[in-house]
Amino acid sequence: YIFGLSWQISFLFSALIIVTGPTVITPILRNIPLKKDVSAVLKWEGILIDPIGALAAVLVFEFISVGESVGYTQTALIEFGKILLFGTTFGFTFAHVLAFAIKKKLIPHYLLNVVSLSVVLLVFVESDVFAHESGLLAVVVMGMVMGNMNLPNIKELLYFKESLSVLLISILFILLAANINLSDLELIYNWETLYIFLIIVFVIRPLGVFISTAGSTLKFNEKLFISWVGPRGIVAAGIASLFGSKLLTRNEPGAEYITPLVFVIVLGTVLLNATTARVFAKVAGVFLKNSQGILIVGASRLSRIIGEYLHKHNRHVVLIDNNATNIEKAKKLGLEAFDANIYSDALSDNIELNDVGYLMSLTGNPDINEFAIDKFGDQFGENGAFRLINSQEMNDPQNNPKEGLFSHTDDFIKLMETTKKYPSIHEIDLKDRAHYEQLIEMTNADDDIIPIFLKAPDGDLKIISSYSTDFNDIKKGYSLVYLGKMFDNEKGKGKTQAKKES
Template sequence: MATAETGGALDPVLAFALVGALGVGSQWLAWKLRLPAIVLMLAAGLVIGPVLGFLDSGAQFGDMLQPMIAIAVAIILFEGGLTLNLHSLKDAAEGVRRLVVIGAPLGWLFSTLALHYVAGVSWAGAAVFGGIMIVTGPTVIAPLLRQSRLSRRPAALLQWEAIVNDPIGALAAVLAFEIVVVFETATGAGHAAQVLIVGILVAIVLGAAAGWGLVRAFRNAFVPEYMKVPVLFVVLLAVFAVSDSVLHESGLLAVTVMGLWLANAELPSFTELRRFKEHATILLVSGVFILLAANMSFEKLAILDWRALAFVVVVIVVARPAAVLISLALSNIPWKERLLVAFTGPRGVVLVAVAGLFGERLAALEITDANRIGPLAFALVAATVVLHGFTLTPMARWLGLTAAKVPGVLILGGSQWSVELGKALQKMELPVMIADPNHAHLRAAREAGLDTFFGDILSEAAEHRIDHVAYEKLITATDNDAYNTLVATDLAPEFGRENVYQLKRVKQASSRHALPATLGGRALGADETFFEVNARVAQGCEFRVTKLSEEFTLDHWREKLPDATVFADIGPNGALRLLGPDDEPKDAAGTRILSLTPKKPHRNGEGKGEPRDTEDPSEFA
């Protein structure tokens, strides 16, 4: 295989394949090992780039590298804008407003001071790079939020700040650069201000107009369903290119405004559009991170010295916390949430891409130390990605800001079977919520002390009131098979299809009334219908929790409870698995098995109907 060091270069097609394989592979490995995906992608890029020399992004892609990264960043920001539904702000609105209006200028100021006095960068370079450092990187925040499972408000603060401040940071760098151009080339200040104002106005108007036009076209069926995503992509690229031609980096603002408009337009096809964009963004984030890391070289990194290290420390420990804490002072945000946001500021793709671009432009103006901006940006990104990738989850747990210590189960349907299952799961110290559109069906769940939601689980109210982050698995178990199938199918992309379960549908006598087997969730337990499982509970069956040990194995359990139906197991590490008719519980010491079994006589005055937690297997002897 040819490499840059041996005088050859990878074929661009092979280079694309390598980047794609490493990007997706890193994300899968991170999911499997429960590690921060961004850290693995960064490491993969460094290994195939400066370490092994397999990939030199500049050599493989030449002049196309920067346009490719710019378009990828635009698509990533647009997808971020699609997540900014104004209803999701709720009680975080004041915090987000302060982080943007007050926090962004303060972040610019403190970053500029750190660059000049700590890193030793000239005032011109510090002002431009300091503007870029406002951004906290939605490409990094999104994977971290998925991993850390933060509670709703701090997650909203970090997500909104990252997405909104990204284009603001790029425009701040443009503003500083235009001022530098005025001083270095004697260009009229009035002309520079005019170019800046016109560019920002064009970006806002163009983004809003494109969003409005797409909404009108999609609602009035001017675009067929199968062409909506292609049309969306073409309009996105056109908006970005036109806006960027008026003012460099204003395209980022234009596509963010466009995404924000679509997110709040309540389009019937919005969910499908957003899911497709999420998939595209995962690929783009992986690719861009690996390309940027591979584009580094030991010569560029050798520029970094002890002052660069001190700069990174000051930004993480002083500049970022000071900007956040001052901007959130006297707000309604609790101190714990302020601290979490203050000490969580990972930088990402936009910082490295825009910093490299302006570093080259400042170098063309013969600005001192302009060649240090790119390596400094990479060092800051690498340090914050690694640091926050490994510390955000422990810090959130320490502050009590995670949605739940362990992910729980959301049960649809308030039948007696659902209540008994919920009580058993709760006894296993798992979060449980039972939802039902019929208020009367929730009476038993409320009396049992279970969390409940009255309403349609697919409604907008459920989206805002149910913290889905706290629940990893979904069980649809109402007496309406069609509704169960609808909910399981609709929420499968959000929970993951492997985490959505459904009671067996009643067999239809006529094929014209039967629902397709491709819809709905996975089978649960012995693959029984709603009426069968509830009949078993009415006839005296109860949920039992049995703990296996070295002396009491799975075979012993089966011998003692031959009529039991296994519904779930929890391993020694606390991981819950819901089991279907073809699944076997783990035969390992410390595993707890949840089963539905005929009720046995209670001893010592135990309450009837309570799930039995059999920690001592000798009870079966």
């Protein structure tokens, strides 16, 4: 309407700019500590909207290509159906074929990355042969299917994919930008371009966010921030360049506006969000000043019991382990857990851990516990980074490290023995600091009682370190949270807070 373009070209432009790019959203979110819900919505919106936006653009393009002749709508819908059919079929089938080859070790390890890339390119081309523009959907489906399989070398493929993505996206942006002539930019060097940009940022994006999140648990300020962060990415620019050039060769009226307009929207939204997202997060009140999430390294039975207690008390808790069985058990308890190698850099790039401010390393390997504190203590332990003491430190209580967890008399082996005999967490009300210190002395003398948290009247939980007498403001209303058997004077009072794990 603003540029006086036809409805067909206007709809194509609209379909192209609904795509928000994960390649530009992810770097922005990495630098802003946000609640997990907000960062997850923005991250997955960018990932899922890519193929949806591409398909919407393809559908509109087919309508334009067919023209307003007999069978106009029917032909376009048939083409769209073919894209869905062949894209989904090729992606699903070849995902299982490649996964089978990887699991059966039919591909030599040193050729795994090369063969995987070759199969992806083959799927893209073959699907495109059967249904034009279905290749993108095919490889997206293939990636989604393989990503949810338990593949032995999935981490290596992901690292290879990340390196390849950075290289190809950088090259693609250069090539696409080089495809725009100065005369194309002169077409949109006017006030109408600014009007379109402002309408997209301040009207269309907020309207879409508030309508789509109606009835969700997101608060108004969180919806407002999501409305502000909507940078368009490489898919919009790439498809705009492709379709724009094709329509120009067919002398479609208004086709010359498609590529430069989309590029202006991509460039403008990326620059706007990259420079203002952090400030706007503070203004909107979604910027986390104090990260209260807890990252637990190790998903043993001990970690799962503690994680379940924290989860029930509304703390964002994440368990990581390279033992798939432990991770699966944690997920069955409703906990957020994922397979991760503590020695890799993948954790540092996980934007859904932005609200983590406490680190607890609970593995049975002292070297891993110390490494976790050294490597991730600053990033994930801004409020406190703790680890289990080792057997040598346990025998020298006076020289326990300040990051030691729970008690200076309990290492991983003793904790697991207690967990095996008494897999429950209890609470006992405190009268004052003296009462707390008395109970701590009792736990030191009893191998079957492990103090883990100090619970404030408002429900806030403070992690107890091996220097367990550091708390000074204890008064009536506080509670001691502990693992193991109940104190003798608490038996029968129903203070158990976590069910036994089967």
